[in-house]
Amino acid sequence: MHRGVSRRWALQLAGCAPLALGCGMALAGRQLEEPLADAVRTALSASVAGGxxxxxxxxxxxxxxxxxxxWLQQSSGRLVRYKSHPDDRQEFLQTxxxxxxxxxxxxxxxxxxxxxxxAFRKYALSSAGARGYMQVMPFWSHLIGDxxxxxxxxxQPNLRFGCVILRHYMDREAGDLSMALGRYNGSRGQAAYPRAVLAAQRLWLVEVD
Structure with a gap:
């Protein structure tokens, strides 16, 4: 892994966002717009509807x-470094x-x-145009949204799109989490991003998960 990439992930995992994040910019990858079969598009559209x-x-x-x-109590305690107000943490975690x-x-x-x-920034925006908490690329709103x-x-729309997209990628990769995460980030087959997410995941493990 390149030293600069390693440092970037280390900063994010420590909760210390790089300068770009401090300016509202996120350093996400680029989800690729791929052709979807009609049945898949219909199913994904139904999955993101509502909210x-x-x-x-x-x-x-x-x-x-x-x-x-x-889970709510333990996760809220860990989230306080990102969201100071208890009502914000409650709404975020409930959703x-x-x-x-x-x-x-x-x-x-x-x-x-x-x-x-x-880094739990609601209005994060990547250089590729990915938006919000789960860094969803805008093309998804046209492909399967309104x-x-x-x-x-x-x-809620951001989390719904992000979760539906990740589930879609996991299904496409037959449950291979590393490949699904790579596809989510637009870096399929590269180890850096899946390793970073799985390392961060360990910080949020609660017995009920």
């Missing part, structure tokens, strides 16, 4: 409620729980990806 107010988690048993609140679970993704994986991609790129700077 609005922060959704309430579906907790069917006392054990699930306990797990959720344990992330819902969207990650909805897409069948690990909570810690999504948190690790967000840490690497945007074409309103501005929504990618909003919490």
């Amino acid at each position: 609005g107010e922060p959704p309430q988690p579906v907790l069917g048993s006392p054990a699930q409620q306990l797990d959720y609140h344990r 992330l729980w819902y969207e990650a679970r909805r897409a069948g993704l690990s909570l810690s994986l999504v948190l690790g990806l967000i840490q690497v991609e945007s 074409g309103d790129e501005r929504l990618l700077f909003q919490l």
Whole structure:
């Protein structure tokens, strides 16, 4: 791995964003716009539809409620360095729980990806034009959304698009997480980005994940 790349990931994983992040710029890669079969496009469009107010988690048993609140408490404590207001942390984590679970993704994986991609900056913008927490490329809003790129700077639409896209890439790569992460970043087959996300993921692991 190039020394400059190593230093960049190390800074992000430590929660110390590079200068570009401090100016609102994120150092994400470039998701590639690839042709989608009609059936896949239709399915992805249905997956990103809807949203609005922060959704309430579906907790069917006392054990699930306990797990959720344990995760919320521990994750909120770790998130305070990025989001100081408890209401902001509550809204963010509640939405992330819902969207990650909805897409069948690990909570810690999504948190690790967000840490690497945007350092939890809502309005992060990469040099390639990727937007928001999960650094979603604007073409996705036209490909499977309603074409309103501005929504990618909003919490729930950004997390919904990001989780749906990552799930799509995991399905395309037959569950190979490293390849799926590389595809998400536009660096498929290169080790630096998957290693960075998986290292960040370990910082967010909670027993219920």
